[in-house]
Amino acid sequence: MKKHLLLVKNITLALLLSAGAAVAAETTALLKPLTPVEDFVRRPKLDRITFSPSGKQFAALSEVKGRMNLLVVDVAKGDIRQVSSFESNDVAGFRWISEQRLVFSVTDYRRGLAEQTGGGLMAVDADGRGGRTLSPTQQDCMLANKICRSTEFFERVPGSEDEIIAWSNERSADSPDLIRLNTRTGKRTLITEDNPGSVRHWALDRELQARAALSVDSNTLASTFWYRDSERAPWRKLAVSPAFQPEIEPLAFDKEGSLYVATALESKDKKAIYKFDPVAGKLGEKIAAHPRFDLGLAENPRNPGRAASPLIFDPLTHALIGLRIDGDKSETVWFEEKLAKVQAAMDATLPKGNVNSLQPLADGQIVVNTSGGSDPGATYLYDPLKAELREIVRPRAWLDRAQAAEVRVLRYKARDGLEIPAYLTLPSGKEAKKLPLVAWIHGGPWARDEYRWDPDAQFLASRGYAVLQPNYRGSMGFGSKHLYAGFKQLGQSMQDDVTDGIAKLIADGVVDAERVCIGGASYGGYATLMGLAREPGLFKCGIDVVGVSDLTWWLELGYTDFNQSTAAGAGAFLREAIGNPVTDRAIMDAHSPRQLAAKIKAPLLIIHGAGDRRVPIVHAEAMRDALSAQGRPPEWLVFPDEGHGFMLEANRIAYYKRIEAFLAKHIGR
Structure with missing residues (x-):
């Protein structure tokens, strides 16, 4: 153990963690050569651990009488309070909005994706009242x-016990507003009454007034960067960008009122972060850039909506203290020296290769979440004064790290010289x-694979x-x-990128x-x-899992959820990206x-x-x-109660077992 750090277990939460420990002990006692399929599917005993602003308590999801309900745990005492008691729904996402209040939405894990009727927004106190x-x-x-319109959490209101800023499309389905919402009375105060229209992103100043925005024309996909000097000043159109040209993304205002933006205007490729000079109407000081990765709002252009800023601000002072980078592995650059030192200590102490993220708390302690390609993760509390790191919970304790x-x-x-980033998962003990190789291709295609615990990759590697x-x-x-090198290249150079990666692994003797x-x-x-047709x-x-078999249908099947929800924008984007x-x-x-x-000769499932x-x-x-x-009829498996993905545990078990049998038959273990 590193001398600068003391690692101890948090014994005060023994009652809470006993269920996970029992599962781990049972798994060890019944250890088999292959990890059971069920272990890759089962939900954590405690999921989505999230600390309150003070750090004195945390909330988590836990199964209670067959349903995922919300628990709140007193860290010092180990007291557990069940704050929701759903019997016909499950709590999905949740957030602390103050030390004593949370908001959440619901889903139904007993229904497949095709039958989901969850969503909504609810609030509850930390004591269940x-x-x-x-x-x-x-x-x-x-x-x-x-017709269902949406109200979703946008951000906390510092100093308020009951209010949040919420994103809402009640006034206009195509042009969402921001509202100040009292979670006890339900009172709504519109912040963006003079909405410039079709806004995709909002940026609020320290007084929680909408001062910058990015809008997108759904027909042309041209974007407009808007700015105003105060909440009552008129909006000024500072930059208009044609479709697929660098735009200016407003990220956030700091404590001095400076606006940070992300754009690729300078590089014509990777987005970097700048201060923006609203008087001159141009970019100011460059704050951060990376030679390989975008620094900006991470989002899917097919599904415009609010995306998280990579900038990290102190919740009390609103000073800029850090920057998150979605690289080959996620990392955080801390501008505050003490946090930079803690990050270095965590990276030196916790398992090599893990991604360790920090969340400073009001009491001086720091939440440390650690996970990696080979580690499903754990949550710790670090006390800088005592140099003490306490393990709070390991949600998937039954999985043997x-x-x-190994994930590399x-x-x-690629054959035309383009560099292709990738991940290679290698079976343990071999x-x-x-x-034998399975090339497992991510969806989207305008998305990406990340360095994380991936149950699909880990299951395949375990076999x-x-x-x-x-x-x-x-x-x-x-x-x-x-990104744009893939436009109108589906089944062409995009496909070659996959083939070229496999060819390299074969040439290197790995496959x-x-x-x-x-x-x-x-x-x-x-x-x-x-791939089967071309190679x-x-x-x-x-x-083939929920796969597209005809490119024209992507645009012409008007009854898909995507085409129904944003028909104009979907059509404009897809005509450029697909054809x-x-x-x-x-x-x-x-x-x-x-x-x-x-042209397809190989067996297909x-x-x-x-x-x-x-x-x-x-x-x-x-x-x-x-x-x-x-x-040559394919093997065929249809889940009648699922949609674009599989939610039910029984279905996911059947899914993995069918894949396991299919692969064993055709490329062996």
């Missing part, structure tokens, strides 16, 4: 026969030579497979050049060329089908897997949710029928 519904759930709206697979950061060159997860061109967070499979969900399912000699099998079904029809058809069934509204099951059915017409 004062409960109030602030925004209806989807079921409430359906019962009242009305010693048996977890990998970079390789030499990295001539391994003896290496797992490659490439952030192919079109993935987000690596600059606009990497057995005769035992390679490809799989993934959503776009990953599309990439699976295209029939490479892939011995494929696993125009009129002018680009020939190339889109040429890269639609259902029309390439004759198709898994879909019957209620999928993002990629309707017609995609899976058309692929099945096309392959069957060629005399």
Whole structure:
């Protein structure tokens, strides 16, 4: 143990942690060569540990009589209070808004994704009293026969016990407002009465007034950066950016009233952070930049909405104290010396390779959350005065970290020279030579894989497979050049990026060329089908999960949830990113897997949710029928109660077991 740190267990929470410890002991006693499928699926005994502002208590989700309910724990005494008692719903996300009050939404873990009617916004005191519904759930709206609008938490109101700033689209479905919401009385005060329209991001000053905004025209996708000098001053249009050109993203105001923004105007690629000079109407001092990664609002352009700023401010003084970077591994750069020293101490003490995030508390203690590609994570409290680090909870205590697979950061060159970031998960106890491989492709495609505990990758590795997860061109967070290089390249250079990564692993001797499979969900399912069609000699099998089989349907199926919710914006973006079904029809058809069934020779497993509204099951059915017409029907698994993904524990167990059997049959262990 490092001399500068004392690591102790928190014995005051023995009652709370006994359930997790019992599961861990039982797992150890019944240790088998393979970790049971159920261990990758089961929910944590305590989930989403979140400390109150003072750090004297924390809230968490825990299963009570078969439902995930909200608990509050007194850290010093170990007292546990159940503050919700749902019997027909489960608490989903929650946040502390003050030392004694929380807000939360609900879901239903006994229903598949296709049948979810959760959501809403509720509030409750830390002692279980004062409960109030602030925004209806989807079921409430359906019962009242009305269209459901949303009210969601935006940020706390410092110094207030009961109020929050909330995001709301009640006044306009296409142009959300910010409101000041009293969680006890339900009183709403509109902050953005003179909304400039179609706002995607808001930035509030220290007085919680909306002073900067970014709006996006849903038809042209042009963005506008707005600013005003005070809450009563008129909005000024400071910059207009055409679609897919660098825009100015307002991030936050500091204690002096300076506005920080993110933009790629200077680099024409990676977003950097600047102070903005509103008088001159131009960028000021550059605060931070990274040569490989964007620094700015992380979001999906297909689903515009509020995204978290990477800047970290002191909750009391509002001074800028740190910066989070979503790199190969997440990291935090602290501008405050004492926090920088604590970060260095945590990184030196906790398991090597883990990502350790700090949350300073009002009492001087620091919450430390640690996790990594090979570690599902734990929460600690660190006392700088005592140099004492106490483990509070390890939510997945039944998982043996010693048996977890190693996750490596990998970079390789695509055939045209573009650098592709990736992750390689290697099965524990096996030499990295001539391994069977599953290329597991992320969805989106405008998303990214991250360095984290990934149950899919860890499950596959536990069965003896290496797992490659490439952030192919079109993935987000690596600059606009990497992102836009994927536009209109689905099934083309985006597919080559996957193949080139596999080729490198084969050339390096890590992977057995005769035992390679490809799989993934959503776009990953599309990439699976295209991989089988383009590289029939490479892939011995494929696993298509809720995948797209026809590119034109992505735009033409008007009953998908995405096209219904933002039809104009969806169409404008997809026509540029995928193709125009009129002018680009020939190339889109040429890269639609259902029309390439004759080229697919390898065995295929198709898994879909019957209620999928993002990629309707017609995609899976058309692929099945096309392959069957060629005399090669795929294996078929449909969950009637699921949608675009699988929520029910029994379904997820069946999902993993079916994949396990399919892979064992075709590329062995």
